[in-house]
Amino acid sequence: MASSMRTRQTVRDMVLSMLAVGGVVFIGYLFLPHSGGDGVHVVDYRSALASAKRAAPFPVLGPQGLEDDWRATSVEYRQDKKGHNVWHLGFVTPTGQYAAIEQSDGEREAVLSEVTLGAKPDGNASVSGEDWQRYQGDKYRGLTRQTGTATTVVTGTASYDELARLAQSLK
Structure with a gap:
């Protein structure tokens, strides 16, 4: 018991x-x-854009007039290992995909291969009356054109439509 x-x-x-x-x-x-949000850390890129425009030897492009549902998540202006100037501005798009503006005065093919992860040519696109080349890869796609001495690439996992919207906003 x-x-x-x-x-x-x-x-x-x-x-x-x-x-x-x-x-x-x-x-x-x-x-x-x-955490009540989706975990996206939004950054204010405006001062970095202004600094990059003053420092770069090419016309640095940034978006104007994008809707608030385009959320900037990364921004950087630097020199790469070879001394080329590099501008990067990354976004989460309205559909939750990734899109970025990449500019560099490095060799065009090297820039394209690096920022589109080896994507291949996929035709052309007209964005606001300007011709852009399309690139498609396994993961990333991109729109690219030469802007002065720099290669400009709008790239990411976003659709070509969203990439074109970002490219259209560049000033």
Whole structure:
């Protein structure tokens, strides 16, 4: 009988301990902040764009008039290992895809291969009356044209329509 009573106390103590731990976890859950968004970290690219326009030896292009559902997530102006100037501005598109503006005064074919991950020519497109070459790869696609001494590529996982919308906004 003593053994039966000890077993009940042990089980009761274990249940009470679990309830106490569960209560602490529940209270912690209620008071700790939760991520309410989709995890996209939006950046303000305007000052970096202005700085790049002053520093670059080519006309740096940035978007004007894009809707608010185009969210900038990365921005960078730098020199690569070979000393070429590189401008990058990445976005999450309205459909949740990736799109980026890439410009460089590096060798055109090397720039295209790097930013489109080896995509191949896929015809031409007219964007705001300007001719752009299309490139299609396994993962990325892109629209490209020469702008002064720089190669401009609008690339990403976004559709050609979304890439054209981004290219159309470049000023």
